[in-house]
Amino acid sequence: MSTSNASAASAAPKAPRNGGRRPKLTLPVILLIIAGGLALFSLVRVVSGANDLTSVGQVSGALQLAVPIGLAGLGGLWAERAGVINIGLEGMMILGTWFGAWAGFQWGPWVGVLMGIAGGALGGLLHAVITITFNVNHIVSGVAVNILALGATRYLSNFTFAEEPGGSSKQSPRIDAIDRITIPGLSDWLADLQDKHWFFVSDLAGVLGGLVTNLSLLTVVALLLIPVTYWALWHTGFGLRLRSCGENPVAAESLGVNVYKYKYIAVVISGGLAGLGGAFLAIVSTGIYQEGQTGGRGYIGLAAMIFGNWMPGGMALGAGLFGFTDSLKLRGGAENVHAMxxxxxxxxxxxxxxxxxxxxxxxxxxxxxxxxxxxxxxxxTDEVPSQFVDAAPYVTTLLVLALSAQRLRMPKANGMLYRKGQGK
Structure with missing residues (x-):
């Protein structure tokens, strides 16, 4: 009897050691994946002859376009990790562009950055009051914030920018630029290496050169916010309590967590990050506020966050993808999109x-x-229609979300209405 039991036990399938979860990607594996992707880009560049595909200018432009998308996505991550869906990111970015430009042309770009954050945080606070205190549907509230932000900034522009020299009801006067940095010597060497068009080596030089050439100080701040967010949400007690509100607020409350407080903090931070993205658009990308300049980047940032599976690193990759796709039409246009x-x-x-x-x-x-x-x-064909070039960022958004939908796992209580004491 014991012999048969032993043989049956040995024949039974063994449970996976990691509990059925996917193994985590280690740094060597991630670097290998990045190298493989860069080699594929290099192959396409050589075959197609689109030498600007991985140039220093292309990468630098893609980074500048990716930053506001990434900041909006980072804002969405903070809110949704606390259980609040933030469709209002677009409106909070609009507030960031307007307040950033309004303060920037009067008192300097860095004051404009702070006011842009404050403007976005104000929109986040409004969204928090509506959804957390009054328990309004999160989607409805977000759409309302977007509409309100658009109308409010349009109204404010009529008696602020319109009365200033160089301004109008649809745009602000010129804003002073934030300092940019270039690493001397290294930048020139990488640019020369990229111009040789060698397989892989020149592409690697182009990518690295884009990261050390003509880089705005605000871009550096935005890039640092990604590891800061990861550390704050996954390596501190504050982050653990905040994420518990997005997974199971009833259980969190039973353990003494003030769920309302953490949700409010998360949504206000979310709005501030989206506002920073808006201020970046007005101060760094264009140097001027223009009506409608966000161009749906708040929604694309939300898509980047979903693509990244509600994680900062994945969100950054998604923002980089969308920024790169958007930059294709600015440099080389149809030729680069044809190579894609x-x-x-x-x-x-x-x-x-x-x-x-x-x-x-x-x-x-x-x-x-x-x-x-x-x-x-x-x-x-030798090129693609110009309409397809213009639509490429949005087509990429739809394709990425469609292909990545099956592997996603959002916070369990995301979007659910919650009232204090409902678990009693």
Missing amino acids: LLLIAILLVVAAAWQLYRKKYLPALISAAAAGGLFTWYAL
Whole structure:
């Protein structure tokens, strides 16, 4: 009897040691993935002849376009980790652009940055009052904040900017620029290396050169906010309590956590970060406030946060992807987007092979058919229509969200209405 039990036990499948969870990516694996992606970009650049695809200017432009998207996404992460959906990021960015420009042209760019943060935080506070105190649906409140911000800034511009020299009801006077830094010697050496157009080496030099050339000090601040957010939310007691409000607020309250307080803090910080993104647009990207200049970046930031699975690092990758796609139409335009057709086709071939390996034949067939269509499109044309170039960032947003939806896990209590003491 004991012998048969032992044999049955040995025949039974063993439970996975990690509890069925996916293994965490280690730093060497992440670096290997980045190197593989860069090698793929280099291959596409060599085949297509689009040498500007990974140039210093392209990377620098992509970084500048990615920062406001990333700041909005970071703001969304703070709010949603505390259980509050923040569709109002777009409106808070609008407030950041207006307040940042209003203070910036009068008292200097850094005062404008602080006022932009304050303007976005004001929008976050309004969203917090509506959703947390009055328990209004989070989506409805966010849409209301967006509409209110657009109307309020349009009204304020009529008797502020319109009366100033160089301003109008739709734009502010010119704002002084924030200092930019370039690492001398290293920047020139990387630019020379990139101009040689060597496989992989020149592409790596272009990426690194974009990170050390003509970099705004506010960009450096924005990049530092990513590890700061990770440390604050995942390595402090404050962050643990805040995240518990987004996972199970009833259990958090039973352990003595003031759920209302942490939700308020998170949503106000969320608004401040979105406002900082708006101030970046007005002060760094353009040097002027213009009506409608956010261009939906608050929504794209929300998409970047979802793509990143509510994690700062993933969100940063998503923002970088959207910023790079957006920058393609500014440098090289149709030529660069045409080269991206080849890149997407190769990625779809890889996806088809992976699906075949997992014995998912229908998705593999669909991926292979799409890859064939893109290869044909690339081979039979020299450029893509200008309308497709303009739509590329938004098409990328839809594709990324569609392809990444199956692996996402948002905070369990995200968007749920909560009242103090409801667990009693």
